[in-house]
Amino acid sequence: MTYSDNSTARMTADRSAMSVGDEVAIDIVKMNKWFGTFHVLRDIDLTVRRGERIVIAGPSGSGKSTLIRCINRLEEHQSGRIVVDGVELTHDLKNIDKVRSEVGMVFQHFNLFPHLTVLENCTLAPIWVRKLPRRQADEIAMRYLEKVRIPEQAHKYPGQLSGGQQQRVAIARSLCMEPRIMLFDEPTSALDPEMIKEVLDTMIELAQDGMTMICVTHEMGFAQAVANRVIFMDQGQIVEQNSPREFFNNPQSERTKLFLSQILGH
Amino acid sequence: MSEVHAETVPFVRGTMLPEAPPPAAERGAIHWLRANLFSGWVNTILTFVGLFVLWWLFQHFYPWFRHSVWNASSMAECRTLITERWGEGAGGGCFGLVRERWNQFLFGFYPPAEYWRPISAFWLLFLALAPVLFTESRKLRWIVVGVASVMAFALSMLMGAPDPVLICLAVGIVLWVVLIEYIPRAALIVSVIFPFLAVWLLWGGSIWGPATILAGAVLGLAVWGALSRFGALAVLAGLAVAVLWWWFLSSQAAIDLQRLLPLELPKMESRGFGGFLLAITIGVSAIVMSLPLGIILALARQSDLPIVKGFAVIFIEFIRGVPLITLLFVASLLLNYFLPPGTNFDIILRVIIMVTLFASAYMAEVIRGGLASLPRGQYEAAGALGLNYWKMQRLIILPQALKVSIPGIVGTFIGVFKDTTLVTFVGLFDPLKQLADTIRATFEWKGAYWEPYIFSGLIFFILCFSMSRYSMYLEQRLKRDHR
Ligand SMILES: Nc1ncnc2c1ncn2[C@@H]1O[C@H](COP(=O)(O)OP(=O)(O)O)[C@@H](O)[C@H]1O
Numbered sequence: 152m153t154y155s156d157n158s159t160a161r162m163t164a165d166r167s168a169m170s171v172g173d174e175v176a177i178d179i180v181k182m183n184k185w186f187g188t189f190h191v192l193r194d195i196d197l198t199v200r201r202g203e204r205i206v207i208a209g210p211s212g213s214g215k216s217t218l219i220r221c222i223n224r225l226e227e228h229q230s231g232r233i234v235v236d237g238v239e240l241t242h243d244l245k246n247i248d249k250v251r252s253e254v255g256m257v258f259q260h261f262n263l264f265p266h267l268t269v270l271e272n273c274t275l276a277p278i279w280v281r282k283l284p285r286r287q288a289d290e291i292a293m294r295y296l297e298k299v300r301i302p303e304q305a306h307k308y309p310g311q312l313s314g315g316q317q318q319r320v321a322i323a324r325s326l327c328m329e330p331r332i333m334l335f336d337e338p339t340s341a342l343d344p345e346m347i348k349e350v351l352d353t354m355i356e357l358a359q360d361g362m363t364m365i366c367v368t369h370e371m372g373f374a375q376a377v378a379n380r381v382i383f384m385d386q387g388q389i390v391e392q393n394s395p396r397e398f399f400n401n402p403q404s405e406r407t408k409l410f411l412s413q414i415l416g417h
Numbered sequence: 418m419s420e421v422h423a424e425t426v427p428f429v430r431g432t433m434l435p436e437a438p439p440p441a442a443e444r445g446a447i448h449w450l451r452a453n454l455f456s457g458w459v460n461t462i463l464t465f466v467g468l469f470v471l472w473w474l475f476q477h478f479y480p481w482f483r484h485s486v487w488n489a490s491s492m493a494e495c496r497t498l499i500t501e502r503w504g505e506g507a508g509g510g511c512f513g514l515v516r517e518r519w520n521q522f523l524f525g526f527y528p529p530a531e532y533w534r535p536i537s538a539f540w541l542l543f544l545a546l547a548p549v550l551f552t553e554s555r556k557l558r559w560i561v562v563g564v565a566s567v568m569a570f571a572l573s574m575l576m577g578a579p580d581p582v583l584i585c586l587a588v589g590i591v592l593w594v595v596l597i598e599y600i601p602r603a604a605l606i607v608s609v610i611f612p613f614l615a616v617w618l619l620w621g622g623s624i625w626g627p628a629t630i631l632a633g634a635v636l637g638l639a640v641w642g643a644l645s646r647f648g649a650l651a652v653l654a655g656l657a658v659a660v661l662w663w664w665f666l667s668s669q670a671a672i673d674l675q676r677l678l679p680l681e682l683p684k685m686e687s688r689g690f691g692g693f694l695l696a697i698t699i700g701v702s703a704i705v706m707s708l709p710l711g712i713i714l715a716l717a718r719q720s721d722l723p724i725v726k727g728f729a730v731i732f733i734e735f736i737r738g739v740p741l742i743t744l745l746f747v748a749s750l751l752l753n754y755f756l757p758p759g760t761n762f763d764i765i766l767r768v769i770i771m772v773t774l775f776a777s778a779y780m781a782e783v784i785r786g787g788l789a790s791l792p793r794g795q796y797e798a799a800g801a802l803g804l805n806y807w808k809m810q811r812l813i814i815l816p817q818a819l820k821v822s823i824p825g826i827v828g829t830f831i832g833v834f835k836d837t838t839l840v841t842f843v844g845l846f847d848p849l850k851q852l853a854d855t856i857r858a859t860f861e862w863k864g865a866y867w868e869p870y871i872f873s874g875l876i877f878f879i880l881c882f883s884m885s886r887y888s889m890y891l892e893q894r895l896k897r898d899h900r
């Protein structure tokens with residue numbers, strides 16, 4: 152089976168600029184999580200190096216969202232270890248605050264704050280968490296809004312923007328905290344087809360800047376263009392892990408083959 | 418170009434169509450009538466039934482109002498006048514009662530020489546509210562502030578306030594208005610202090626009483642601020658310092674300060690409060706205090722901490738399960754058993770506490786509805802950005818939840834305000850029953866039945882309707898999601 156991209160325009164990225172360091176950014180060891188009695192994540196082991204881009208794929212309900220939500224403690228794991236930037240996630244609230252201010256997250260449904268303008272969305276955390284003066288926060292926000300190419304929308308409310316614009320604002324909002332790691336949970340799956348590309352382009356640029364990224368996505372063009380590794384999850388476990396080329400052209404497990412044949416529409 | 422055969426012949430539009438006005442039938446009075454009143458048989462019949470009912474009501478009540486008499490000083494005189502003018506058997510309203518006794522409806526048995534005090538307190542209330550309620554529109558704020566300032570001063574003068582008071586009032590109002598316009602943050606602080614000023618104006622006595630109580634609160638906040646890095650411990654320390662101050666030091670400090678700098682107004686008895694003075698005092702206090710209390714209860718009820726949550730649930734369900742009158746009886750009778758003998762715990766204060774607790778339970782449920790309407794993603798996004806619980810609530814959750822709850826909140830406010838008439842059952846002079854009965858019990862106004870109700874009802878309506886309009890204005894102002 153060969154890989155073909157049927158959903159998005161061909162994407163290219165300059166991979167030479169995206170170097171991976173030796174430093175460990177995220178270390179997950181034998182992590183387990185239950186929702187009540189439902190064992191949603193089973194013995195997850197995953198090490199992410201600084202600058203690495205990881206794409207997580209898998210059928211719906213396989214625990215992809217839960218896994219990346221554990222990384223910034225939106226969900227609590229029950230056994231095993233998660234260490235982010237050298238800080239272990241425990242019940243210690245200080246550690247959680249520290250990790251959250253270093254890890255940015257972008258959601259499927261954007262989750263912008265509808266009662267604040269785009270600019271206020273972006274400056275909120277820098278002002279209230281980083282304690283920056285408003286002027287400086289505004290400057291940073293405008294810088295990142297320019298980066299995602301919507302500085303002219305700064306004074307509108309999120310409800311006045313298109314889905315693609317909203318998602319780019321959400322990315323800018325996360326970047327304003329100048330995180331060292333970014334998590335993306337299906338950032339394009341709530342978007343109309345013509346808006347997917349603008350968001351993916353933003354994400355590719357981010358990857359070229361050397362950001363450590365974990366993306367749950369089914370955009371295989373994006374995975375091909377920027378990922379170092381593709382991780383395939385099913386039933387709460389990591390089933391397969393490989394470079395994008397190997398993953399798409401030479402999948403090993405039956406589950407992976409089945410999944411790829413479904414999403415690639417053969 | 419030709420538009421025919423669009424379905425059968427391949428078609429490419431050459432020129433785009435310009436926007437056109439709607440056809441005439443879609444607009445105008447005739448269209449409106451046809452669409453809203455006479456669209457079909459049932460609708461037409463209902464329209465005529467409605468018109469008939471309106472006509473019947475009008476025909477029934479209008480003569481009574483048309484025959485009404487304003488310049489009579491007793492029921493008997495009024496009746497004679499009506500018979501003289503409109504013949505034997507004509508009925509009419511004796512609104513002379515309102516003209517003669519309006520002051521009792523408004524102030525109860527508050528001494529007339531001191532009327533300027535509740536009046537100025539009432540109008541100054543709007544200056545206190547301006548930095549909170551009217552921040553969005555400068556024009557509206559100017560109207561409210563302007564009318565309130567002029568009324569506070571002019572009516573105080575009319576009611577014979579002493580000259581030194583008038584001078585203080587004038588200077589105070591000017592400074593306050595400048596603050597509201599140019600230093601809104603400072604004006605907010607003045608708004609927080611205002612309740613203490615209002616208490617002093619209404620009840621009188623030495624100003625140092627309320628002032629030292631305020632000092633306790635400031636002291637507590639200062640301790641909290643100084644120790645803020647210790648988190649919850651700082652709150653407890655601040656609270657402890659404030660309570661200690663109030664318990665041991667504040668009354669002595671008030672006496673000493675009064676000796677140093679005597680500044681007092683004649684003392685008023687709570688039993689003398691009545692009419693709308695009473696209703697507004699209780700209503701406004703309960704409204705202002707029940708909102709923050711309701712927010713705290715609503716948050717507590719959503720809390721993950723079982724004890725906090727349990728307490729909130731029990732409190733809310735208990736209060737909502739008991740009629741307000743029961744709570745008022747508790748306030749007037751039972752509390753006396755629990756308090757050490759000889760303590761003079763003001764009856765109005767007791768009633769205010771009970772009405773506040775009652776209102777805050779309902780407020781909590783209204784706000785909980787608002788909280789529940791927010792998608793979980795808002796909490797997650799705020800959490801993912803590193804906002805802690807209180808910042809998340811204050812900056813993200815509550816602004817949205819309160820906005821959604823505005824109709825419910827204002828509905829609760831209106832309910833509370835009208836419920837203040839229930840204080841009649843603990844022997845206070847509410848405007849609707851106790852006071853009306855008292856006036857009816859006099860020789861002159863025996864037999865006046867509708868007039869007091871109409872007058873009080875009208876004032877209640879004006880006050881409640883204003884609140885309701887304000888809520889609609891606020892909703893309009895805060896409409897931001899453009900969906
Ligand atoms: N808060 C929750 N409580 C109980 N079950 C949950 C909760 N969140 C997710 N689940 C369940 O956990 C499983 C994994 O969910 P999720 O991580 O969202 O999957 P994915 O993102 O891969 O589609 C699903 O079966 C889902 O129903």
Ligand SMILES: [Mg+2]
Nearest residue numbers: 215216217337
């Ligand atoms: Mg998911």
